[in-house]
Amino acid sequence: MRRYACPNCSNEVHFRNSECVNCHSRLGYVPAWDQMFYAAQDDIKWHDGATAYKACANRQLISCNWLIEDEDPEDYCRSCRHTLMIPDLSAPENCDHWAALEEAKRRLFYSLEKFRLDVGDLAEQPDTALRFEFKADMLSADGKTKRVLTGHANGLVTINVAEADDPTREKYRKAMGEPYRTLIGHFRHEVGHYYWDHLVFNTPKLDAYRAIFGDEREDYGEALKRHYDQGAPNGWEANYVSSYACAHSWEDFAETWAHYFHIVDGLETAGWYGLDGHTPDTGLNRTPGGWSDAGPYGAAEFEPLMQAWVPLTVAMNAMNRSIGLGDFYPFVLSDTIFAKLEFIHGLIHDRR
Ligand SMILES: [Zn+2]
Ligand SMILES: [Zn+2]
Ligand SMILES: [Zn+2]
Numbered sequence: 001m002r003r004y005a006c007p008n009c010s011n012e013v014h015f016r017n018s019e020c021v022n023c024h025s026r027l028g029y030v031p032a033w034d035q036m037f038y039a040a041q042d043d044i045k046w047h048d049g050a051t052a053y054k055a056c057a058n059r060q061l062i063s064c065n066w067l068i069e070d071e072d073p074e075d076y077c078r079s080c081r082h083t084l085m086i087p088d089l090s091a092p093e094n095c096d097h098w099a100a101l102e103e104a105k106r107r108l109f110y111s112l113e114k115f116r117l118d119v120g121d122l123a124e125q126p127d128t129a130l131r132f133e134f135k136a137d138m139l140s141a142d143g144k145t146k147r148v149l150t151g152h153a154n155g156l157v158t159i160n161v162a163e164a165d166d167p168t169r170e171k172y173r174k175a176m177g178e179p180y181r182t183l184i185g186h187f188r189h190e191v192g193h194y195y196w197d198h199l200v201f202n203t204p205k206l207d208a209y210r211a212i213f214g215d216e217r218e219d220y221g222e223a224l225k226r227h228y229d230q231g232a233p234n235g236w237e238a239n240y241v242s243s244y245a246c247a248h249s250w251e252d253f254a255e256t257w258a259h260y261f262h263i264v265d266g267l268e269t270a271g272w273y274g275l276d277g278h279t280p281d282t283g284l285n286r287t288p289g290g291w292s293d294a295g296p297y298g299a300a301e302f303e304p305l306m307q308a309w310v311p312l313t314v315a316m317n318a319m320n321r322s323i324g325l326g327d328f329y330p331f332v333l334s335d336t337i338f339a340k341l342e343f344i345h346g347l348i349h350d351r352r
Pocket of ligand 3: 254
């Protein structure tokens with residue numbers, strides 16, 4: 001994620017901010033320009049030369065700070081419009097959970113935009129475009145809880161809103177032995193399944209995919225059952241980014257896909273703060289040196305990404321230890337995992 005400055009007073013502002021804490025301008029983000037715009041308190045629109053922008057219809061309710069061109073007939077921003085179902089807002093906690101989910105989803109869309117990955121057209125491909133539903137567990141008439149499973153099917157990503165509740169997610173994280181369990185991680189993982197359908201299945205890449213990630217034709221239900229019964233095999237760390245990646249070829253792909261997003265976005269952030277060994281240009285609105293103009297998201301070569309990433313993670317782990325925290329990056333990347341990440345890098349960049 002890059003850094004942003006308030007266009008009115010140059011104070012640093014963050015991707016999620018809808019108001020500058022320094023000058024109190026109303027901020028709005030335009031994804032097509034990857035820029036923050038500001039409006040005075042009494043102006044309901046944002047302006048960029050002759051172009052006017054309006055707020056996403058979710059701005060008041062969940063603080064979505066994304067803008068839409070004023071003449072666009074859409075009421076919702078590029079991210080919010082892909083959400084087809086939200087939880088029942090009469091339950092008081094659900095609005096906060098939904099807001100947290102959308103905030104993580106905007107970060108996902110930021111990355112998809114930077115990778116120029118197509119999300120599908122909701123009007124023309126209503127059954128296959130990337131869609132999201134955020135649902136809560138329901139109590140049935142017989143007193144049993146009907147659990148919502150987080151997952152993906154044919155472009156539709158379902159997320160259980162309980163994942164947005166920090167104590168609940170932390171409980172699952174510990175129970176599943178996961179070093180990371182985050183909302184952004186869920187989004188990055190689930191869209192990995194969507195892009196597998198579009199970039200791997202029925203393409204010339206399928207054979208190379210199977211050589212690296214194994215055969216996805218293995219029975220999925222059986223494979224998951226085996227994973228939950230027996231756990232990951234001993235020594236899984238040498239070949240997989242997570243224990244869950246051992247469950248099935250598709251899960252290995254989605255876990256590695258998410259990990260690739262972590263690396264590239266992490267490197268972009270590091271670059272903007274001068275932490276990646278490159279000296280950043282002055283001013284927050286310019287791309288730091290060391291990468292092409294598009295930054296790590298636009299890096300054509302895979303090797304330089306890893307050459308920058310590995311020493312950064314060693315330094316960040318040392319930083320965390322020096323203030324008594326657990327490791328920032330508790331992973332060891334083997335050659336096998338490098339090959340998986342490189343395959344995903346190729347999938348994203350070869351289509352450009
Ligand atoms: Zn300001
Ligand atoms: Zn929005
Ligand atoms: Zn999955």
